[in-house]
Amino acid sequence: MEDKLNVTYITLGGHVELQKYQYLYFVVMFTLYILIICCNSTIVCLIVIHKNLHEPMYIFIAALLINSILYTTTIFPKLLTDFLSETQVITYQACLLFQVFAYYTLAFSEFLLLAAMAYDRYLSICKPLQYPTIMTKKTVSVLLILAWLVSACELALAITLNANIKLCNLTLKGIFCNNSVYKIQCVSSVALSIYGVFILLNLALLPMLFILFTYTRILIICYRSSKTVRNKAAQTCLPHLLVLINFSCFITYDIVIVRLESDIPKIPRFIMTLQIILYHPLFNPIIYGLKMKEISEHLRRLLFQVKSH
Template identity: 65%
Template sequence: MDDRVNVTFILIDGYVELHKYRYLYFVILLTLYILIICSNSTIVYLIWNHQNLHEPMYIFIAALLINSVLFSTVNYPKLLIDFLSQQQIISYSACLFQYFAYYSLGGSEFLLLAAMSYDRYVSICKPLQYQTIMTKTNVNVLLVVAWLVPACQVSVSTILSAKKKLCASILKGIVCNSTIQKLHCVRSTVLNVYGLFILVNVVICPMIFILFTYTRIFIIAYRSSREVRRKAAQTCLPHLIVLINFSCLSVYDVLLLRLGNEFPKIVRFIMTLQLLMYHPLFNPIIYGLKMKEIYKHLKSLFCKTP
């Protein structure tokens, strides 16, 4: 039997000039990780602690920020260990777990944004029915679906990958994402088709739904009073900014499997860091500064007068 099919550890080969900049990378990533945890946790605490923020819109925001912390926690500790290690390796089982968490939490991001767009649609387009539609039970169902559906679907892809034999042990990246399929002895048509199914189900369909709801919101807001237009702009604009930001970064990950060899190593390194660093830190900034009620509590928390 060929020994290459018995690979149990994977060498991570996506870092650029690690021997020269390892301590700089470590300090920057550790600082960003602390900022991500503190900034997201602060806003989640404000939402949890203030009764006037116990509304569906803010609950979805808190869920989105918790999702960002979980996403960062899956990736950052391993990156920090790699920066200080002489050899950057990961077991195949740990790599598969990171793959599972990476895509299930990424899918949850889109479904949570879809839930938020639905909440805004009901609030602005059907204000008289808002209390009967966005009940506590319905909000909880949307949250469970947003986290459970991607996890169940990605778990199937993870199990299929676990059964594949490896004929390579060098990962051209810094996290275990779709590029692990390039290590398989035989590229699986089933995995490719199922991956496309997941992409349509947890990314494309939620994006179409979000674009539809916001189009309806802006049409109705345009025809309504200035107060309705102000409310639509104030509550919907931050969600759209977050969606555009995350979608643009996610396009890279989709292209990575198809055109991975076409990207220079430094481009793959920078783009992956953008996805890991930029988005989890971007969310609390947008919601903390653009959402009026959150900003008010944030300001009172850090600018208390004696």
């Protein structure tokens, strides 16, 4: 029974001087968590409330921001609890299901949502006459469902295959369960490694290549078009590209660098991990709130109303 418990529970050993700074960590991270929820929710509410924002482009942005809220919520409640706890432990089952599965499902959904947004911009700018007949409400709904369903199904199979693998180490070097969970398994499965590469190619690399292809086509069309078309493209496409570049950098760190975690000092690894879960969810609402003209106008009106009251 004791051996079973030892195998079931794992320790999250990536915290830095937690006993010394636990209350500071908690207050800072709780404040940032509330800020992430409020910023993302505000933009989503603006899109829902205002009818002129009920267009595919803004619906995809709302979905992306909802994804950011869910992405953050898979990590923060447990992290905040750990800051105030004497021990930072989690069951292996909860680690796989509530963090690894949810974290990577939402992370890869982000790429698929960005690919859907790129497709929407491509149709709008390069095929404006066909846009209304192709990008219907049904098409938008199908793209949104697939963005979450495809990644969830592929990750579910990976989690199922990992659930019964024996563990030889009960301490993760991170502050939450992610890719590093493979480091505590006794044997590295070749089949699982191949399937992991398949998921990475299918849910990250292919959407990224599709996005780059569509934006290349958009740039070519804009180069040949009028200044008005170029301005429209810059206004709507630049935020998506910035979000893609930002998120790709952090996912690259998570997928590649975590595999080499033994070579990374504890403090830099801790700082980089915090950036992964903080920077991107805060970056999305700021970039869309400031760079998307229609959203920024509604946001300014909202802030003006709040100040006047």
